[in-house]
Amino acid sequence: MFRASEHAKGTGQRLFADPLAVALLPGSLRLSAKLLAVRPVSSMLARYIDRQWPGARTSGIARTRLIDDWIAESIGQAEQLVLLGAGFDTRAWRLGALDAVKVFEVDHPATAKVKRQRLQAAGADMNRVTFVAVDFEIDDFEVRLRDAGFDLARRSIVVWEGVSQYLTGEAVCGVMRWAGRLAPGSRFIFTYVHEGVIDGSVAFDGADKVVAKVGVSGEPWRFGLLPGELPGFLRERGLRLVSDLGADQYRERVMGQAGRDMHGYSFYHTVLAEVGDA
Known part of the structure; x- marks a missing residue:
């Protein structure tokens, strides 16, 4: 819905285009999403969301553009892109820079x-993606990826967005160790939440409401990291930190002055890391 709302702003105003976002919504929400093209409706919805979940919408939109930019900057030196836990990501269709790159989407079979x-149903070209069905509870995603044609020896970009906070530390470390074994120069883009949100040791604007909501939904946040410890954490797993931006920082980076005036979700981080030489 956030991507659909950004697309509805039109050329010259939006941070990115996503014509498929509406089609991916359940039928009950598609009409509402189409109404986003009506300026008063869009403005009212944005204000309502920002009051209910401070920073969630603006963080999500800015994070999408930031990751798009990092992919575009890295694509010239990569031959493969893996969207790990892809969900309803549409980058394979949105980003022209991926036309010459093999794209793998790894996710649960039902999703x-x-x-x-x-x-x-929306007429999208399904040949742009190799879908890799993985039940992370019972399947080895590394084996499934390899069987689908992913080559560990080729330089790659891996995007792992909006997932790590739902997993155990053991599971997160397992993914990062795998990323650290990719070909030297490969890029690993992922998100995490500040550990203080998980254990309650650090107060962030709006965090209590977000944590309570995800807890009630049956998918509580379980894993976080401390920004100061991130470089060492990555280094131990074969990765070098290139950039770690909190929501306040990446909103400002992609939105400029408007981003500096936005608040909330400052506990959310987006990271660019690189695989070093073995």
């Missing part, structure tokens, strides 16, 4: 099935 059905 992938719904996504493919909605994309096919």
Whole structure:
């Protein structure tokens, strides 16, 4: 919905285009999303969301553009892109820079099935993606990726967005160790939440409401990191930190002055890391 709302702003005003975002919404929300093109409706919805969940919308939109930019900057030196836990990501169709790159989407079979059905109904070219169905509870995603044609020896970009906070520390470390074994020069883009949100040791504007909501939904946040410890954490897993931006920083980076006036979700971080030489 956030991506659909940004697309509705039109050329020259939006941070990115995503014509498939509406098609990926459940039917009950598609009409509402189409109304976003009506300026008063869009403004009212944005104000309502920003009051209910301070920073969630602006963080999500800015994070999308930031990751888009990092992919575009890295694509010239990569041959493969992996969207790990892809969800309803549409970068394979949105980003022209990916035309010459093999794209793998790794996700749960049920989620992938719904996504493919909605994309096919919207007329999307399904050949742009190699779908890799993985039940992370029982399957080895490394084996499934390899069987689908992913080559660990080729320089790659891996995007792991909006996932790590839901997993155990053991699971997160396992993914990062895998990323650290990619070909030297590969890029690993991921998000995390500040550990202080998980254990309650640091207060962030709006964090209590967000944590309570995800807890009630049955998918509580379980894992976080401390920004000061991130370089060492990555280094131990074969990765070098290139950039670690909190929401306040990446909003300002992609939105300029408008971003500096936005608040909330400052506990959310987006990271660019690189695989070093073995």
